[in-house]
Structures are given as C-alpha cells and as structure tokens.
Amino acid sequence: MTLVRTGAERLADDPALAGGTRLGLVTNPTGVLSDLTPTAEALLAAGAPVTALFGPEHGLHGTAQADGAEADGVDERTGLPVHNTYKLAGEELDAAVAAAGVDTLVFDIADVGSRFYTYVWTMYDLLASASRLGLRFVVLDRPNPLGGTVAEGPLLDPAYASFVGRHPIPVRHALTAGELAGRFGFDVDLTVVEMTGWRRDTPWEATGLPWVMPSVNMPTPDTALVYPGTCLFEGTNFSEGRGTTRPFELVGAPYADGRFAPALDALGLPGVRFRDVRFTPTFHKHAGTPVRGVQLHVHDREAFRPVLTGVSMLHVARTLYPDDLRLLPGLDHLWGSGELARRLEAGEDPRELCPPPGTPSGPLLYG
Numbered sequence: 001m002t003l004v005r006t007g008a009e010r011l012a013d014d015p016a017l018a019g020g021t022r023l024g025l026v027t028n029p030t031g032v033l034s035d036l037t038p039t040a041e042a043l044l045a046a047g048a049p050v051t052a053l054f055g056p057e058h059g060l061h062g063t064a065q066a067d068g069a070e071a072d073g074v075d076e077r078t079g080l081p082v083h084n085t086y087k088l089a090g091e092e093l094d095a096a097v098a099a100a101g102v103d104t105l106v107f108d109i110a111d112v113g114s115r116f117y118t119y120v121w122t123m124y125d126l127l128a129s130a131s132r133l134g135l136r137f138v139v140l141d142r143p144n145p146l147g148g149t150v151a152e153g154p155l156l157d158p159a160y161a162s163f164v165g166r167h168p169i170p171v172r173h174a175l176t177a178g179e180l181a182g183r184f185g186f187d188v189d190l191t192v193v194e195m196t197g198w199r200r201d202t203p204w205e206a207t208g209l210p211w212v213m214p215s216v217n218m219p220t221p222d223t224a225l226v227y228p229g230t231c232l233f234e235g236t237n238f239s240e241g242r243g244t245t246r247p248f249e250l251v252g253a254p255y256a257d258g259r260f261a262p263a264l265d266a267l268g269l270p271g272v273r274f275r276d277v278r279f280t281p282t283f284h285k286h287a288g289t290p291v292r293g294v295q296l297h298v299h300d301r302e303a304f305r306p307v308l309t310g311v312s313m314l315h316v317a318r319t320l321y322p323d324d325l326r327l328l329p330g331l332d333h334l335w336g337s338g339e340l341a342r343r344l345e346a347g348e349d350p351r352e353l354c355p356p357p358g359t360p361s362g363p364l365l366y367g
Helices: 007-013 039-045 090-100 119-133 177-184 221-235 260-265 306-320 330-335 339-345
Strands: 023-027 050-055 081-084 104-108 136-140 189-193 250-253 272-279 291-298
Touching (some): 007 136, 023 039, 050 090, 081 090, 090 119, 119 136, 119 177, 136 177, 177 189, 260 272, 260 291, 260 306, 306 339
Parallel strands (some): 023 050, 023 104, 050 081, 104 136
Antiparallel strands (some): 272 291
C-alpha cells in the first residue's frame, strides 16, 4: 500500500501544476510512479506537454558507471529527444538546454540524502541555467530515504566546491530535493510539487514506495544508509565495495587483515557491528585481487550514525596500516574541506570532527 504520494504522482493527476507549454523532464530510472510507470510516460498520457528529456550522471536509463553518462539520442518508448547534462555547466549547459527549446525544466530524480551524491548538483546546475535563460523550474518532490530529522557531518567549505558538493550543506543533509532547490537561492520561477503523506520521521519502508536503484552501485535502501560514511573510502586506496553485490557495505584492501573488524567493534559505534570478510572486486579498485575487510551490519537504524562510522573506520585503517593506506585528492572534496585528510595524515583522531548530529535548519516544506 502506497502511503506517500510523490510530486510525480500529483503532477500526473494534474499536469497544470507544472505550468509551461514545453516541458523538459530531467529524470532517470527513479522517475516512476508508485505502480512503476515512468514519469515521462505518465505525464504524456495525462496530456502534459513534455517535449524533451534530460539525463544526469549514469544516464537517463541508468546504464553508465560512476563518472559516466549516456549519449544524446531518442528515447524509444516516448520518442522524445534525450539530452545528456553530465559534465556540462555554465555556457555549455545553457546551450544544451536552449537547444532543446523548452520553457520549463521539471526535475524528477530520487536523491539518497548524502551531499556527495550528484543528482542534486545536476539540479543545482540546471537551476542556474534556468535562471540565466529565464526558464521556469519545477521539482517533483520525493522522500529522503534517510529521513528528514537527523543532519550529520560538516558543512561544505565553498573553497572545496565541486560536482560532489556545490553549496554549504551537511554530508547527511536530511532535506528533500524540493527543500534544497529553495535553499540554493537562485533567482528563478520555482515551483515544488510537494509530496503528501510524508513526514520527516517517516522511515523509507513506511512510505509504501518501490525502491528503484538510483544508480548502479546503490542497489538497496541499506546501501543508501551507510553511504554517507563509507563513500569517504572513495578518497583512499581501500575498495569501497564497487564490483561486488554489496557496494559501500563492504570495505577492504589487499593489505588489511584480521585486526580490522575487531578494532572497529571495540569502538562500540552506535547501531552497527562489523564482520570480518574477504571479497574480490570484479571491477574498479583492486579488480580481480582478493581483499580483506569488513561488512557493516546496521542493527539499529535510528541510532546508527553513518558519518561518524565512516570517519571512525578511516581512523582505524590509518592506525593499523599507516604505511599502506593512501589518501587521494578526492577525499577533500567528499569531506568538503581538507581537515579530515590533515588529521588522518597527522595521526590525530578525526572523530572530533563529528559532533552529535543535529536537525535540519532553515525553511522546511514538511515541518
């Protein structure tokens, strides 16, 4: 039973909510109604004037791996032209949007609640384009799968802005795409088609909505839950589990050993236990090489603090394997400043960077 009605459901019932006469729909496989009908098809069936589709990282159909996209083309199911937006910004993005001939951009992509997940930054860049081009912008709001009551981690330092963070929000931001769109502050005619039935404390499983993989390495809600912490391992030479069936829940390296799991369990981190594992990634880091590490088992979702957990894991890895663990430049962009890497390199305890979690601040659509 569906308890939450998304903005897409509401727009399919009443296309006039979007306004505009030529709609460009920004979407991917998560853009579906509760019965799994793609939003594009539902809007066309309802008479909405959708004239173009825009795809983000991973593509309109979600076939590309991280840092990849799908080429421009024609969507075979709707016959609409498809425009890739990934790695386009500024004048180049403006040109692509203008060439599509739309007067309104409609955003319908599920986020996972972490600052470094790129879909909200696609929205950010398109909001900027809409502002420059004088277009309307509509967000079809969807639940934050991590809920909306707990924010965790530091704000982004603007000096470290990138496509994994363009605006000062926490790592686990506890906001919806619609709330973020308003917070970004662009001078644009913005409409948020709000959800009904969603509260900030609604857990994902209580929404009644189907989980559609937002990207190829985000297979389950469990992945999304740990992602704000274990994604930090992308900024190291540890495998973050890409190339396995449990990305971001599995973390390991060829040089890790049996000390890693018990050292993590000894910290008594809230809501999670660690199991000693061995795995062999099929692609990405250490592809084809057996590694050892841990699997995270979250037993209390409300108590679990993913950002504290990820930082603690990095600290233990640095302590146990100081000659082997390498920090990569991308860690600074993921964390949103150079402070985490500095403390790790200095052998300092970085957990002081993780104060108790707070609540989302500023104007909220859902109370």
